[in-house]
Amino acid sequence: MSDYILEMNNIVKEFSGVRALSNVNLKIERGEIHALCGENGAGKSTLMNVLSGLYPYGSYEGDIIYEGEVCKFKDLRDSEEKGIVIIHQELALSPYLSIKENIFLGNEQAKHGVIDWELTEKKTENLLKTVGLKINPNILVSQIGVGQQQLVEIAKAFSKSVRLLILDEPTAALNEEESANLLGLIKEFKNQGITSIIISHKLNEIVSVADRITILRDGETIETLENSMISEERIIKGMVGRDLTNRYPERHPNIGEVFFEVKDWTVHHPIDSSRVINKDINFHIRKGEIVGIAGLMGAGRTEFAMSVFGHSYGSNISGQVIKDGQEISVKDVPAAVKNGLAYVSEDRKALGLNLLMDIRENTTIASLGKISHGGVIDKEKEIVDAEEYRKRMHTKASSIFQKVSSLSGGNQQKVVLSKWLMTEPDILFLDEPTRGIDVGAKYEIYTIIEEMAAAGKGICIISSELPEILGMCDRIYTMNEGRMTGEVMRVDANQEMLMNLMTLEESVV
Ligand SMILES: Nc1ncnc2c1ncn2[C@@H]1O[C@H](COP(=O)(O)OP(=O)(O)OP(=O)(O)O)[C@@H](O)[C@H]1O
Ligand SMILES: [Mg+2]
Numbered sequence: 001m002s003d004y005i006l007e008m009n010n011i012v013k014e015f016s017g018v019r020a021l022s023n024v025n026l027k028i029e030r031g032e033i034h035a036l037c038g039e040n041g042a043g044k045s046t047l048m049n050v051l052s053g054l055y056p057y058g059s060y061e062g063d064i065i066y067e068g069e070v071c072k073f074k075d076l077r078d079s080e081e082k083g084i085v086i087i088h089q090e091l092a093l094s095p096y097l098s099i100k101e102n103i104f105l106g107n108e109q110a111k112h113g114v115i116d117w118e119l120t121e122k123k124t125e126n127l128l129k130t131v132g133l134k135i136n137p138n139i140l141v142s143q144i145g146v147g148q149q150q151l152v153e154i155a156k157a158f159s160k161s162v163r164l165l166i167l168d169e170p171t172a173a174l175n176e177e178e179s180a181n182l183l184g185l186i187k188e189f190k191n192q193g194i195t196s197i198i199i200s201h202k203l204n205e206i207v208s209v210a211d212r213i214t215i216l217r218d219g220e221t222i223e224t225l226e227n228s229m230i231s232e233e234r235i236i237k238g239m240v241g242r243d244l245t246n247r248y249p250e251r252h253p254n255i256g257e258v259f260f261e262v263k264d265w266t267v268h269h270p271i272d273s274s275r276v277i278n279k280d281i282n283f284h285i286r287k288g289e290i291v292g293i294a295g296l297m298g299a300g301r302t303e304f305a306m307s308v309f310g311h312s313y314g315s316n317i318s319g320q321v322i323k324d325g326q327e328i329s330v331k332d333v334p335a336a337v338k339n340g341l342a343y344v345s346e347d348r349k350a351l352g353l354n355l356l357m358d359i360r361e362n363t364t365i366a367s368l369g370k371i372s373h374g375g376v377i378d379k380e381k382e383i384v385d386a387e388e389y390r391k392r393m394h395t396k397a398s399s400i401f402q403k404v405s406s407l408s409g410g411n412q413q414k415v416v417l418s419k420w421l422m423t424e425p426d427i428l429f430l431d432e433p434t435r436g437i438d439v440g441a442k443y444e445i446y447t448i449i450e451e452m453a454a455a456g457k458g459i460c461i462i463s464s465e466l467p468e469i470l471g472m473c474d475r476i477y478t479m480n481e482g483r484m485t486g487e488v489m490r491v492d493a494n495q496e497m498l499m500n501l502m503t504l505e506e507s508v509v
Contacts, residue, residue: 004065005030005164005195006051011062013046013055015406018398020046021060022219028164028197033190035206035227036199038216039239039438040410041396044199045089047216048166052086053079066164083163087153087170089199089409089436095142100124102141103156127155131185145297147178154185165189165196169409171205172436173346175297175464183209201410201438203232215239240440247439248471249447255474256287260427260458265319267307267482273315277303278482281319285427285458290449292473293462294498300482301462302346305429309343310336323426337366340426344416344433346462352416355405359397360386362404362415367422389418394444410437417445421452428452431462446472466495478502 006028013021021043028034036044050060053073064071066082073079076086093102100120109120124137131151141149150170157165167186171179183205186196200206206213207230215222215238222238236244261284269275278300285291293301306313308321310333321330328339336343345352353362363386364371371381386400393414397407404415413436420428430449434442449472453459463469469476476493478486478501486501 003030004028005067007063007065008047008051009063009065011047011050011060011064013043013050013060020219021050023221024062024216024219025221026214027224028195029212031190031193031195032211033186033196033198033209035210035213036197036216037201037203037206037213037235037239039396040414040436040441041408042216042239043219044216045168045408048086048168048197048199051079052076052084052166054086080160083161084166085157085160085162085164086166087150087157087168089168089172091146091149091153091173093141093149093152093156096140098138098140099128099135099144099152100137102152103127103137103159107159123159124155127158128152130158131155132181146173147175147297150174150178150182154182162194165194166198167196168199169201169436170198171200171202172409173432176466178297179205201436203235203439206235207232217241236439239438244439244443247443247467249443249450251290251450251472251474253288253290253474254454255289256456258284259287259324260285261320261322262308263320263322265304265308266317267303267314268316270313270315276482277314278307281484283477283484285460287456287458288453289475290453290459290461290473292469292476293460293479294466294469294476295462295479295502297464299479299502301479302431303482304479305343305431305460305462308336309333309341309429312343337423337425341429342366342420342423342425342427343429344420344431346431346435352419353404353412356403358401358403359390359395359407359415360400363389363400363418363422366419367424370422385422386418389422392444392448393418394441410441413437414441414445417448421448425457427458427460429460429462432464433461434463434465434468466498469498470495478504480504 004027008024008026011021011024024047038044049055051064053075056074057072103124104120109116121137128135128137131154133148133151135148171182174182186209189196210227212224212226213235214224217239263282265278265281267278269277281304295301303313307317308330310330311317312333320327323339330336360382364382368377371378371385390400395411395414397411404412434445449459461473470493474490476488476490477484478498480502485504
């Protein structure tokens with residue numbers, strides 16, 4: 001007989017009339033790594049929020065049985081006391097506090113009512129060691145990358161005595177190496193007897209790490225699979241309810257002239273202007289072409305795209321941007337937008353969305369000119385246009401009047417994409433466009449990107465997923481340490497070759 005550490009029975013959760021969970025059953029065996037899979041909006045995060053007490057007892061129906069006891073958690077602290085720790089989909093560290101302050105925030109190490117910083121630092125050092133992070137505990141969280149932040153979150157979980165660790169898309173923002181480290185860590189925790197629940201859209205990772213997999217669809221449990229011989233295709237079938245034969249739309253490119261060029265582009269750090277972040281970059285896009293930029297985290301890809309998009313990053317920027325043979329100004333964002341550029345940010349919460357507004361407002365905010373007459377917004381057109389993009393992107397929401405803050409992670413990403421697609425740019429930079437997006441929706445997004453290219457636009461995809469770069473792009477640039485280190489046609493490219501170019505020291509382009 002199996003020994004369950006957790007049983008969630010017949011869970012129902014509604015948000016003012018919207019049924020996010022209609023009947024979910026989940027059984028977690030002691031010591032296993034259990035994966036939760038499902039499309040965007042299937043209810044994965046909601047289920048984990050119910051479990052952790054974020055949605056307290058009384059706000060949902062059904063039973064939570066943990067360690068053989070019925071639990072009625074009032075809040076997160078209540079479940080943490082029992083050793084249930086959740087790491088949320090969107091990281092929740094305070095950027096302006098140090099690592100050690102973040103780890104012991106709300107759990108201060110005090111002696112006689114005074115915080116013992118020495119002890120705090122010692123403990124932090126030990127915790128950072130547990131997660132394999134070699135970093136000074138005194139530096140600010142804003143100064144470390146997302147990959148390291150993720151590890152700090154896990155270190156924080158270990159500062160509380162964790163027995164059931166819940167990770168909601170822990171590797172979404174990580175590159176392959178960081179992801180592999182993190183998954184290795186979860187396996188190590190398993191050897192120490194810690195049970196984990198992991199939510200991920202990266203099915204290859206699920207297949208490699210999970211003992212069992214539960215699939216949710218539209219707020220219901222579809223099935224739980226033993227991972228003895230599971231394939232990604234089989235999981236997809238459970239998620240979408242049908243076979244999905246191709247991951248990428250077939251591409252029949254019709255590529256024209258070079259119409260967009262960036263020449264000798266050099267960018268310095270916004271605060272420390274002696275640091276060179278991008279050096280002598282030369283880059284171009286042809287009409288109808290999809291270009292990729294591959295690189296490891298910190299290679300300078302985002303900084304490049306943002307600096308071209310209206311100097312949104314950097315200082316002391318030099319070089320030329322040329323469109324249709326003429327030099328154009330990208331001195332600020334309005335100038336870049338006016339000249340037909342758009343940039344979809346990798347950090348949707350900080351830069352992509354206004355969380356206080358609804359889907360309609362977020363979709364149209366960068367295209368107000370299109371929906372206004374004489375400076376007045378045509379409310380009806382706003383609704384029609386926002387609705388059109390919601391349908392095109394298959395954004396799962398009760399209506400376009402739903403606040404984006406209450407959308408599932410993947411559906412928020414679709415709103416960010418809608419916003420920039422609506423500006424109908426000539427050149428579109430997409431930075432990690434499918435992060436946290438389910439396989440079915442990825443295909444929809446790829447199709448829209450293809451359609452834009454077919455209409456003669458130029459697209460640049462920055463992605464840490466090499467299969468995505470290889471699946472979508474006609475030509476691929478590689479970057480390392482702020483320089484372009486390679487340029488290859490897709491037909492000549494493979495993962496290994498790209499990895500080599502991504503770690504090359506000298507510039508070849
Ligand atoms: N606070 C809320 N108010 C209204 N609706 C909500 C709220 N939170 C979640 N929902 C809805 O519940 C459904 C499930 O959302 P949930 O975040 O659990 O999805 P998910 O499976 O985690 O998706 P993703 O893979 O995109 O993260 C969605 O349709 C979402 O819009
Ligand atoms: Mg989620």
